[in-house]
Amino acid sequence: MLDLAILGLLVESDLHGYELRKRLGDLRGLRLAISFGSLYPALGRLERAGYVKAVTSAARTPSAPMSGSLVGELAAFRAQRRAAAGGRGARGKKVYGITDAGRQRLVELLTDPDVSDDREFPVRVAFCEVLPPEERLALFERRRAELVRRVEERRRTPGDRGVNTYLRSLFERDTAALEADIAWLDRLIENERAAAAGSAAATPPAAPDTTTGPHRSADPDGRHEPEEP
Amino acid sequence: MLDLAILGLLVESDLHGYELRKRLGDLRGLRLAISFGSLYPALGRLERAGYVKAVTSAARTPSAPMSGSLVGELAAFRAQRRAAAGGRGARGKKVYGITDAGRQRLVELLTDPDVSDDREFPVRVAFCEVLPPEERLALFERRRAELVRRVEERRRTPGDRGVNTYLRSLFERDTAALEADIAWLDRLIENERAAAAGSAAATPPAAPDTTTGPHRSADPDGRHEPEEP
DNA sequence: GGGCGATATATCGATTCGATATGAGGTGTC
């Protein structure tokens, strides 16, 4: 699930770990407070797998000696020496970027139907824009079917006969949440169909809402070297 | 969280691991599918800590040679030999019971205010009957306050300016869920106050609902030796 | 110039999961 979130964020811009975590936390509607103890090992995993690669680090590679500053060079040298010594402490800032394999992997993670973890679905929705419209629709409908299955399952089984008030109350709460979620998915699905119909009817998009289109226009913000103050 | 669920179930009856998992899964409203890879280590932990103890096992202790059956004795002997050999494979069924320390620990787990994991709260509600009424009420009100804090936090921060449709949709869904949860807690709290007022007004309970009382009446089912066919 | 908070990376132990191993005992079935 972390892999999905990381790759999803890196599609938009290159980021280093710390910033990645902040951005993830800033995403309202996705209460995702990733710990560093998960994040850094995950980044290592993804790098080893070739899904992301370190684009820049404070300890710059000798092959890129531009940017003049002698102090910068010195700091980089020191950082490298520290890293080579294997000791703890400050390392250079490592900025990661997604690779082509990573983009492919992201689509895999977004569409794999064998995932049943409820907490993963919102994360998928958060980054589903990279999917082609028909796969996005399929994602929503698969989820809806799963939730409907659960509602029907509880209609079949008697709702906790004999148990105490609190368990009954929990059951009702859960049922209500399930139904609210299905209604929410219905709205998502309807929007999706409307968007598909709209773009099919008129390919030149005269609509004011540009973010809804199948491909987001490249944003004007700095893609590489994020947040270098 | 597992500890809480295990101790909560063992308060009602002694159980072995496999049965414990089944019962947990049977609790509607508490979609809690515990894996064996969590359950058995957790039971070991709790036993080492003195919160539960093995009451019975298929390899019966020599101090309880009743129940006649020679075949049973033989099977027990074989099970014990296997266990002593340290090899893998079938062990005797181990039935656990909660200790006094365990009951104390359960109350601790139910009332600790430093827990912020959202998934734990429903589990607390499921087993909150063991708490005295005033602590149960405090549990509900603390949770309500936390959710209200979150709602106010998002009212302060602008709801994801600029982000895409899907993130906005997730945000709205989350807000709705939050508000539904607060309303649910309001109902729980009101019921709690009503029950408190009712039992204060008339100590002899003429009400038909006996399960709501602070102490559940001992149920007629077998407490020890569960499910021995 | 010295402390402090934000930035930044990393590791450690504990918990949980999912997959897998192992075997007892019952049921069906040819």
Add this chain to the structure above:
DNA sequence: GACACCTCATATCGAATCGATATATCGCCC
């Protein structure tokens, strides 16, 4: 009656994640 297969039952293994902790830099304020 031999066998295949299911449910019951305990256990371990590797991987993912968390929370706590360590360490270091940088800019700011007093």
